[in-house]
Structures are given as C-alpha cells and as structure tokens.
Amino acid sequence: MSDVKYSKEHEWLKLDGDIATIGITKHATEMLGDIVFTELPEKGTSVEKDGTAGVVESTKAASDVYTPVSGEVIDTNQAIVDDPSKINQDPENSAWFFKLKIKDPSEIETLMNKDDYDKFAKETSA
Amino acid sequence: MIKKTSLFNLHKKHNAKLVEFAGYEMPIHYKDGIIQEHKFTRSNCGIFDVSHMGQLFIYGKENLTQDLENIFPIDLEKLNLNQSKYSFLMDENACIHDDLIITKILEGYLIILNAACKEDDLRIINKKLNNKYDLQLKEDLSLIALQGPEAKNILEKKVEGVSKLKFMNGGNFKFSDINIFITRSGYTGEDGFEISIKNNYAEKFVEEMLSNGSKMIGLGARDTLRMEAGLCLYGNDIDKNTTPIEANLKWAISKNRIDTDYPGSKIIKKQIQLGVEKIRVGIKPENRVIARGDTKIFSNDDKEIGKITSGTFGPSVDHSIAMGYVDRQYSNLNTKLFLEVRGKKIPANVCNLPFYKKNYVKGEINV
Incomplete structure (x- = not known):
C-alpha cells in the first residue's frame, strides 16, 4: 500500500514506483457539487508542478485541476470524461484523473498527509 | 444587512x-x-x-x-x-x-x-x-x-x-x-x-x-x-441593454398595443418592422463543454458575432445548453457557431427554444 498525499489545491496523489495517480479529493467534489464536464491533459504531454492539467465543471462553476507534481502524462481516465458524475461517486478511487511518470520525487515531500489535509480542508472551508 | x-x-x-x-x-x-x-x-x-x-x-x-x-x-x-x-x-x-x-x-x-x-x-x-x-x-x-x-x-x-x-x-x-x-x-x-x-x-x-x-x-x-x-433570467439574458424584440420575446407584446403608446413603443414598432441587429437564440454546443455567460461566439469564418448570456448542463436533456445574442444573419436554425471556451473554439449550433418541452395536460396552455 502506497501512501496518499494531498495538495492545497485539493488533489490527491498515490505513488507506485515512479508512477503517480492523481485525482481530486472528496472534499473538492463536495465543494463543487454535481460535476458535469471533465477535461483531461493529453497523453504524452509534460506538466509542471502546480500547473493546470485539466478542468472540472459542476452545475455551478468551472475549476482548473492542477497537478501537484511535475511529470509526463502516461494515462488518462476516459471513464470520467464519458460520465463525469463518476467523480462525485468515487472521487478518491476509481475516478482518478491522470497518471504521471514523475520527474522529481522530492516534489512529493511538499505535499500533505491525510491528517494535515483534513485539517487544512476544514479550516479553509469554514 | x-x-x-x-x-x-x-x-x-x-x-x-x-x-x-x-x-x-x-x-x-x-x-x-x-x-x-x-x-x-x-x-x-x-x-x-x-x-x-x-x-x-x-x-x-x-x-x-x-x-x-x-x-x-x-x-x-x-x-x-x-x-x-x-x-x-x-x-x-x-x-x-x-x-x-x-x-x-x-x-x-x-x-x-x-x-x-x-x-x-x-x-x-x-x-x-x-x-x-x-x-x-x-x-x-x-x-x-x-x-x-x-x-x-x-x-x-x-x-x-x-x-x-x-x-x-x-x-x-x-x-x-x-x-x-x-x-x-x-x-x-x-x-x-x-x-x-x-x-x-x-x-x-x-x-x-x-x-x-x-x-x-x-x-x-x-x-x-x-x-x-428557454426562459430568460433578468440580469443575464435580458437587461438594460436589450429590448424585448432583440430578446426574441415579441410574443409578449400584445398585438393591439403595437401601434399605441407606451415607453419605447416607437422603437418596438420599428424593430418589429425592420428587424433587429442582434437576437437571442438557443445554442447547443456539440460536446459537453459548458459555455457560460460572456463566452464569445464566432461564425464559421471566425468573425466575432455575439456573446453567450446563460449556459449550463441541462440534466433532463443530458446536454450542454446555452443561449445568447448573435448578429441576425447568424440566427437561423442549425447555423454553425463556435464558442470560445478557455482558448478553444467549441463547435455549436443554433437550435430551437425551449431545449426541454413538456406535454401539458389538455386544457392547460403554456404561455
């Protein structure tokens, strides 16, 4: 079992070797409401830490999705493009957004663990 | 307060x-x-x-x-x-x-x-x-x-x-x-x-x-x-810069009042006779992208021809839907348009309003 890390932009990251699976947190989906549209990065593109790597739109508003670490996009989850409501149903598991071959493992250390993220999410939404 | x-x-x-x-x-x-x-x-x-x-x-x-x-x-x-x-x-x-x-x-x-x-x-x-x-x-x-x-x-x-x-x-x-x-x-x-x-x-x-x-x-x-x-929201789809004729709401002007006096009556009459330069239409993007208010609308030959005033995902029609104002010559049904969303031009089409039509019970008229 690998550790899950969290960003201040409400993304989660699961590391398996040098492959990171990234999605948005349950807390993010609760703030967004019903998600109706998703845009994901192209496979093969390079993304930079904290840069935009997709869009989610709910019935209320559009939000950028940021990548918490740099790397090359090696896979994207077409299922959430075809049916964006899957993100609300299972945000931190089957509704992952994209997978990266990470560039710099030390970037992971800047991210939060679950307890810190939960605390952060609670404070920022209060 | x-x-x-x-x-x-x-x-x-x-x-x-x-x-x-x-x-x-x-x-x-x-x-x-x-x-x-x-x-x-x-x-x-x-x-x-x-x-x-x-x-x-x-x-x-x-x-x-x-x-x-x-x-x-x-x-x-x-x-x-x-x-x-x-x-x-x-x-x-x-x-x-x-x-x-x-x-x-x-x-x-x-x-x-x-x-x-x-x-x-x-x-x-x-x-x-x-x-x-x-x-x-x-x-x-x-x-x-x-x-x-x-x-x-x-x-x-x-x-x-x-x-x-x-x-x-x-x-x-x-x-x-x-x-x-x-x-x-x-x-x-x-x-x-x-x-x-x-x-x-x-x-x-x-x-x-x-x-x-x-x-x-x-x-x-x-x-x-x-x-x-297909209903207008005041402040989005109609406001102090639009007339009822431009908003495609001519039906709400009583026919026998067109030649009579009320604020703006001369302009309403002129717009009914000569048509308007811009008009509100229904717009359906070809994919799930949502074109919200203020999204720019472009013609097939890349001319800026109007703006979206409301846009969302329609849960009952299961489609992205929008309405907005376009230059009159682009207002015909099925006219191909492009909507600029996050820098990309999204193909869309002028469509009939409403997007969703209810079958009313007999004797009840939807006006």
Whole structure:
C-alpha cells in the first residue's frame, strides 16, 4: 500500500514506483457539487508542478485541476470524461484523473498527509 | 444587512447551502444537489422559496387600467379577473428594466418583480402613475412556488379546488383558516403554482407540502430548469441593454398595443418592422463543454458575432445548453457557431427554444 498525499489545491496523489495517480479529493467534489464536464491533459504531454492539467465543471462553476507534481502524462481516465458524475461517486478511487511518470520525487515531500489535509480542508472551508 | 426570508430556518433545517442572492441569503441547493433536485422537479414536485421576489399590489379604480397600459405593452383591458400575463418595464429606448408577471385582482393588479429590481421598479412605476394610486410592495408576504407534474395533486390535498385553475390564472383560496392567493404559473417549464401567503404561515404551508411528498429545491436547480425551458433570467439574458424584440420575446407584446403608446413603443414598432441587429437564440454546443455567460461566439469564418448570456448542463436533456445574442444573419436554425471556451473554439449550433418541452395536460396552455 502506497501512501496518499494531498495538495492545497485539493488533489490527491498515490505513488507506485515512479508512477503517480492523481485525482481530486472528496472534499473538492463536495465543494463543487454535481460535476458535469471533465477535461483531461493529453497523453504524452509534460506538466509542471502546480500547473493546470485539466478542468472540472459542476452545475455551478468551472475549476482548473492542477497537478501537484511535475511529470509526463502516461494515462488518462476516459471513464470520467464519458460520465463525469463518476467523480462525485468515487472521487478518491476509481475516478482518478491522470497518471504521471514523475520527474522529481522530492516534489512529493511538499505535499500533505491525510491528517494535515483534513485539517487544512476544514479550516479553509469554514 | 443581508435579508432572510420567512423560510430561512427551514432552509437550514434541510441542510441548504446558502448564498447571497439579490441581497437575500438564499438556498443554492440542499443535500441532494442540483441535478437530483432538477430531476425531482421534472418527475414529481419541487418547492421553491421565491419570497425574495417583489409582490407589488396596486389598488385603484377608474383609470388604473388605462394608466398601467401607458407603462406596460399589454392589453390589460382584455385581462380577466385573476388572469396573469408576462410583461416588461421598459425605458424610452425600449430597454428592459425588469420582466414581470402582472395579474388582475379585485380592485387592482398584482405585479411579481425580480428581487434585485423591485425597489427601483416601485419608484419608477409610482412616478409614472404620478403617485395617484395605492402601491404596496408587501414585505409581510412570502412567495412559494410548487413545480412539477405532481404539484396539482399535492397542493389539491390541502387547498381544495386549486387543480381546476387554468395555466396563467389565479384565485383566492383557503389554507387552514387563512386566505392565500395562488396562480398557476412558474419558471421551470413544468405545470405548477405560485402561492402568496402570510410570512408567519409560510413554514407551516411548506411543511404540509413536504409531508405530502414534495421536496425543497434551491436556486441552482431553478436556474437549470428555467434554462432548459428557454426562459430568460433578468440580469443575464435580458437587461438594460436589450429590448424585448432583440430578446426574441415579441410574443409578449400584445398585438393591439403595437401601434399605441407606451415607453419605447416607437422603437418596438420599428424593430418589429425592420428587424433587429442582434437576437437571442438557443445554442447547443456539440460536446459537453459548458459555455457560460460572456463566452464569445464566432461564425464559421471566425468573425466575432455575439456573446453567450446563460449556459449550463441541462440534466433532463443530458446536454450542454446555452443561449445568447448573435448578429441576425447568424440566427437561423442549425447555423454553425463556435464558442470560445478557455482558448478553444467549441463547435455549436443554433437550435430551437425551449431545449426541454413538456406535454401539458389538455386544457392547460403554456404561455
């Protein structure tokens, strides 16, 4: 079992070797409401830490999705493009957004663990 | 200070997410979320707190009808008692200061105004009437909308006779021991009712409807429902820069008023005769991308030809939907357009409004 890390932009990251699976947190989906549209990065593109790597739109508003670490996009989850409501149903598991071959493992250390993220999410939404 | 409606505590009890809207703290959605609330209204019966809207009562005999015809472009002489019509408050340039529903009542008229405009409207209307009449913008009344195919059955259980009302007609009814005024109308594309009731009975009334199977619906679903129904939202799709003709709402100008006098009448007549430069159309993007208000619209040959005024995902049509203004030559059905969303040009097509059409029960006319 690998550790899950969290960003201040409400993304989660699961590391398996040098492959990171990234999605948005349950807390993010609760703030967004019903998600109706998703845009994901192209496979093969390079993304930079904290840069935009997709869009989610709910019935209320559009939000950028940021990548918490740099790397090359090696896979994207077409299922959430075809049916964006899957993100609300299972945000931190089957509704992952994209997978990266990470560039710099030390970037992971800047991210939060679950307890810190939960605390952060609670404070920022209060 | 932010205002609260008489149903504020009920909203909190139902875990509403509250937002400020037109100076009021209003529910945007409850725990089920916008899509579920939207679908429940289409299949069953939703309750909407629309108490932030203005309920303006104008009383007076003799020349009131004539004086109001000098303000509104509709045939009030022909309006029956308790009949409602959609209309506009316009300026001399025929630009829309508000859109409203006017209902003939005993000894006067009831006008339902948008929350953000109501104080201004009161001042404008009173001035145009030379302060001759008794105008009351009632703060002691709540306004509750019941919308959806089950609305008539649920309301009839507590308010006998209400299901006999025709669409865009109203009447006085009893709830428990108090008088309430109900019109059969709405803003969702569904059959439904709007109930004007004393503030201190509003919560009790809503609780009765909830216990009969209705559910609370927030402003978020109200917006997706009205957009699917092709209805304008004041401040988005119509405002002080648009005329009713440009907004494709010519049907709301009474035919026998086109040659008569009211604010903006000369411009309305000219626009009907010569056409308008820009016109509101329905627009369907070819994929799921949502084109929200202010999205730029381009023609097939990449000319900027207009702007989106409202856009969302329509839960019942399962499609991204929008409306906006385009140069007239691009307003024909199925004209190919491109919408600039986040730097990309998204293909779209001009389409018929409404996006969602209800089959009304016989004898009930949707106007």
